[in-house]
Amino acid sequence: MGQKTNPIxxxxxxxxxxxxxxxxxxxxxxxxxxxxxxxKYVFARLAKASVSRVIIERTLKLVTITVTTARPGIIIGKGGQEVDKLKEELKKITDKEVQINIFEIKRPEVDANLVAASICRQIEGRISYRRAIKMAIAAAMRMNAEGIKVLISGRLNGAEMARSEGYKDGRIPLSTFRADIDYALHEAHTTYGRLGIKVWIMKGEVYGKRELSPLVGMATSPSKGGNQDGPKKPRRRK
Incomplete structure (x- = not known):
C-alpha cells in the first residue's frame, strides 16, 4: 500500500x-x-517567491492564510507593501477579513515542493534532466536528508516513446508510518510535451505523540532584530 498511495x-x-x-x-x-x-491564486501571484505550501484556517469572520516560502522578502516587499496588496486582493476572493502569516523555509533543499519546482525550471531552461536531478539529490543529502527519490516520466530528451527513470539516494521507507516523508508532483513543459517529476524526501522518523499542526517543525522568519536562536512567532499583518 505504501508504494502506491500518496505518502502525505x-x-x-x-x-x-x-x-x-x-x-x-x-x-x-x-x-x-x-x-x-x-x-491557485497565491501560487500564480507569487510564482517567483518559491512558495511551498498555503495553509488556510477559517473562523466566522476571518480567514488566516499561512504561506511557507524560501524567499519571504519578495512576498513582504518594501515596508510590507506587497503583502498588504496581496491581502486586499484575497479579501475580494473571500469577502472576509484576511490575515496573512509568512513562514520562512530554512532548508529549501529538503522541501519536496521546492526541489521538484527547481528541477522543472532547469529542464524548461534546457538543462539536462540527469544533471538537474543529480544536483538536487546531492544538495538534499548535504542538508542531512536521510533519503531522496526522484522519478521523471515522459518523452525524455525528445524520445519518440515515453519512459520513466528513477534516481535514489539513501532510504525511503514508504510503508513506515512514523517516517516523515515529504512528497511533491510537478510538471515541466517542454517543446516535446510535458514531463512529470515526482520527489520523495525522507527527513527522519517521528517517535511518540506528535502535534498535528500543519506548521509543526517549520522554522519561522527571523525577526527584524537579526537572527536569534529559539522558536519565533509568525509575522501577523492585520
Whole structure:
C-alpha cells in the first residue's frame, strides 16, 4: 500500500496535519472550492517567491492564510507593501477579513515542493534532466536528508516513446508510518510535451505523540532584530 498511495495523505492524522483547517456545514463545498481558488491564486501571484505550501484556517469572520516560502522578502516587499496588496486582493476572493502569516523555509533543499519546482525550471531552461536531478539529490543529502527519490516520466530528451527513470539516494521507507516523508508532483513543459517529476524526501522518523499542526517543525522568519536562536512567532499583518 505504501508504494502506491500518496505518502502525505497516508500519514494524515498520524504525523501530518491538514492544510485546510475549518469546520464546514451546508457550505462545505463552497468553502472547499474557495480554498482551491485561493491556493491557485497565491501560487500564480507569487510564482517567483518559491512558495511551498498555503495553509488556510477559517473562523466566522476571518480567514488566516499561512504561506511557507524560501524567499519571504519578495512576498513582504518594501515596508510590507506587497503583502498588504496581496491581502486586499484575497479579501475580494473571500469577502472576509484576511490575515496573512509568512513562514520562512530554512532548508529549501529538503522541501519536496521546492526541489521538484527547481528541477522543472532547469529542464524548461534546457538543462539536462540527469544533471538537474543529480544536483538536487546531492544538495538534499548535504542538508542531512536521510533519503531522496526522484522519478521523471515522459518523452525524455525528445524520445519518440515515453519512459520513466528513477534516481535514489539513501532510504525511503514508504510503508513506515512514523517516517516523515515529504512528497511533491510537478510538471515541466517542454517543446516535446510535458514531463512529470515526482520527489520523495525522507527527513527522519517521528517517535511518540506528535502535534498535528500543519506548521509543526517549520522554522519561522527571523525577526527584524537579526537572527536569534529559539522558536519565533509568525509575522501577523492585520
Amino acid at each position: 495523505g497516508n500519514r494524515l492524522g498520524i504525523i501530518r496535519g491538514w492544510e485546510s483547517n475549518w469546520y464546514g456545514g451546508n457550505d462545505y463545498g463552497d468553502r472547499l472550492a474557495e480554498d482551491d481558488k485561493i491556493r
